[in-house]
Amino acid sequence: MRTQVAIIGGGPSGLMLSQLLNRAGVETVVLERQTRDYVLARIRAGVLEQGCVDLLRRMGCGERMEREGIIHEGTKLATVNGMFRVDFKARVGETVMVYGQTEVTHDLYAAQDAIGATIIDEAQNVALHDVTTDSPYVTWEKDGCSHRLDCLYIAGCDGFHGISRQSIPAEKRTEYERVYPFGWLGVLSRTAPAADELIYANHPRGFALASMRNPKLSRYYIQVSLSDKVEDWSDQAFWDELRRRLPAAVAESMETGPSIEKSIAPLRSFVTEPLRWGRLFLVGDAAHIVPPTGAKGLNLAASDVHYLYEALQAALTGDVGALDLYSERALKRIWGAMRFSWWMTSILHRFPGQSDFDQKIQEAELYQLETLETAQAAMARNYTGLPY
Ligand code: FAS
Ligand code: PHB
Numbered sequence: 001m002r003t004q005v006a007i008i009g010g011g012p013s014g015l016m017l018s019q020l021l022n023r024a025g026v027e028t029v030v031l032e033r034q035t036r037d038y039v040l041a042r043i044r045a046g047v048l049e050q051g052c053v054d055l056l057r058r059m060g061c062g063e064r065m066e067r068e069g070i071i072h073e074g075t076k077l078a079t080v081n082g083m084f085r086v087d088f089k090a091r092v093g094e095t096v097m098v099y100g101q102t103e104v105t106h107d108l109y110a111a112q113d114a115i116g117a118t119i120i121d122e123a124q125n126v127a128l129h130d131v132t133t134d135s136p137y138v139t140w141e142k143d144g145c146s147h148r149l150d151c152l153y154i155a156g157c158d159g160f161h162g163i164s165r166q167s168i169p170a171e172k173r174t175e176y177e178r179v180y181p182f183g184w185l186g187v188l189s190r191t192a193p194a195a196d197e198l199i200y201a202n203h204p205r206g207f208a209l210a211s212m213r214n215p216k217l218s219r220y221y222i223q224v225s226l227s228d229k230v231e232d233w234s235d236q237a238f239w240d241e242l243r244r245r246l247p248a249a250v251a252e253s254m255e256t257g258p259s260i261e262k263s264i265a266p267l268r269s270f271v272t273e274p275l276r277w278g279r280l281f282l283v284g285d286a287a288h289i290v291p292p293t294g295a296k297g298l299n300l301a302a303s304d305v306h307y308l309y310e311a312l313q314a315a316l317t318g319d320v321g322a323l324d325l326y327s328e329r330a331l332k333r334i335w336g337a338m339r340f341s342w343w344m345t346s347i348l349h350r351f352p353g354q355s356d357f358d359q360k361i362q363e364a365e366l367y368q369l370e371t372l373e374t375a376q377a378a379m380a381r382n383y384t385g386l387p388y
Helices: 012-023 036-040 050-058 063-068 088-092 101-114 235-245 248-253 297-315 320-348 356-371 373-384
Strands: 005-008 028-031 070-072 074-079 082-087 096-098 118-120 124-129 137-142 145-150 153-156 174-189 199-201 208-214 217-224 259-273 280-282
Touching: 005 012, 005 137, 012 028, 012 050, 012 101, 012 153, 012 297, 036 101, 050 063, 050 096, 050 297, 063 101, 074 088, 074 356, 082 088, 082 356, 082 373, 088 373, 096 208, 153 297, 174 235, 199 320, 208 235, 217 235, 235 248, 235 259, 259 320, 280 320, 297 320, 320 356, 320 373, 356 373
Parallel strands: 005 028, 005 153, 028 118, 074 199, 153 280
Antiparallel strands: 070 096, 074 082, 124 137, 137 145, 174 217, 174 259, 199 208, 208 217
């Protein structure tokens, strides 16, 4: 087989890049390790920045999002002193779209199918070869047969546990990491959301987040210890703890019900540099991980795709110098979102062993966010998305 761009990974990064390139007449092949059903069953992000919304519209994937997505003009934050709102629209004139990553992935697969894109799922033992030469290629196994794909470029869109990052020699990579001493226990339930906007809660018992997918589907998270297991948490125990951490008025009126998904996600900040190695380019979670507090993971994948799409387009029409700019351009925005996600995580969670001084600083940060328009504008700018 031969193509122009081999894309490793059929998650949001891989599918967005494939869709943009195909619509520009560039041939791609997407190699995905899992079955399509497995990929489509994942419950992940819930909030899209304006830049991500615009990119999805640009690639012809905006129709259902426009119909079913919910525009949010602000968010609520709660502390033991009460709840306040940060008005994104008033502060920076921007909004976010509440539309689940699961739906985005469904829409991307449907769009790729509609244009006859080549997506090979259940591709096992994918391996990258000769990435520093002018003739890189990819191999994999499927149905007991070995396969080879010759290409001009490889996009590593295979997430944090993929093989693309590992294909860059360790001595050529610089990795930056912070692992947080807690996780998020997430629950999806067919219940009405607790409020009309998201509520981020800083509580002495730990962080909580009340989010949603649509008027009949709610998504909640509570901070839990790293030693917790999902089986430690019955639905009732989850609802009771969530109610303790949300404002009383919200807790009293919220609808609860059976969890249809329940999982614990670890929290880490991670970046690898550079994002390029020869003709291999890292995109999305393959290159970086953010704690979900700032709702940046999927949105960073979108801006990476935007930058790489522009660079590959230029290179395939003669300007190979554009490829040299990808890593630097993407990393500028990555580090901006990395900082914001770290900051949101730092001010909203209870850190084991945090000192009284740390606690007072958290309270001061939240008080500034409540009372200073400039602090709210800075948060609003970061939350709705730094410029591409
Ligand atoms: P993905 O990990 O989504 O996709 C990578 C794809 O590559 C997968 O389909 C995988 O099967 C495939 N793959 C891996 N190795 C391969 C190999 N060797 N060969 C072929 N294919 C391979 N972000 C938010 O903004 N908000 C959230 O609330 C949030 N919650 C999350 C919860 C969890 C448990 C996780 C893991 C992430 C969460 N994220 C959240 C971040 C998430 O949304 C990512 O940012 C987003 O999925 C990034 O998309 P991709 O870069 O495509 O990576
Ligand atoms: C979600 O709805 O899954 C969600 C929303 C905002 C976040 C994290 C997760 O910051």
